[in-house]
Amino acid sequence: MAAGLVAVLGVFLLGDAAVRGSWDVVLRAVGPVAVLVWGLWVLTYRPCIRLDDHAVTVVNPLRRTVVPWHAVADVRLRWQIVVETVGGRTVQCWGGPSLPRPKPARRGERAVLRQPDEMVVLLDRWSERRDDATGGDVVRGWDRPAVLVGAGALALLAVSLLSLWLGA
Incomplete structure (x- = not known):
């Protein structure tokens, strides 16, 4: 804003x-x-995360990374979404949601950390498409625009x- x-x-x-x-x-x-x-x-x-049928595209400041679904080893939420590839590289997603505050708990209960909706969509798409081997290799490059x-x-x-x- x-x-x-x-x-x-x-x-x-x-x-x-x-x-x-x-x-x-x-x-x-x-x-x-x-x-x-x-x-x-x-x-x-400019930073964003785009999902399609073959890959997740991460646009960070000046860099663009395309990770095919079959090359994604893990997706987790730290301060932002982190995509780990099968090759062992990690991609920090500047354009994704950040870690939310824990929901207040009642006395004696543990605080519950809710997953952001964007993270749920990303995990669902990954679980649907992880066996699809049509995407190719991980491509990193400059964000030309x-x-x-x-x-x-x-x-x-x-x-x-x-x-x-x-x-x-």
């Missing part, structure tokens, strides 16, 4: 400077605003710094 407000505020202020004809302000501020909005987008909005948008934001930052240096 706060990241969205920062993005809207940055775009609004840049638009206000453009409408007023302060192009020097727009040129100097567009780079830092773009890098800030990109960083917030990559860290707070995030990297390309980041390169664009860094290019705008370079333009802003250049205009600041030339204008001084």
Whole structure:
């Protein structure tokens, strides 16, 4: 929520400077605003977990990992969802639910920790599809959309710094 407000505020202020004809302000501020909005987008909005019939896809900041169902050895919930592969590697899922607070217990009873609904869906899909060997191998790589948008934001930052240096 706060990241969205920062993005809207940055775009609004840049638009206000453009409408007023302060192009020097727009040129100097567009780079830092773009890098800030990109960083917030990559860290707070972009991470996610996608499930399909053949694999679980984990999108973390700047990285993307596709784990076929047959290559999943274990799925557990720590501070976030952790997928362990048959090869022994672990994938931390930034975009999943976090560990919930335990449900208050009555005197003498143990506190009950409820599974998040997302975790239940992931475990159900894994139990249905773990014998399906059509997915291939675990694929790790860069998250291309995030990297390309980041390169664009860094290019705008370079333009802003250049205009600041030339204008001084």
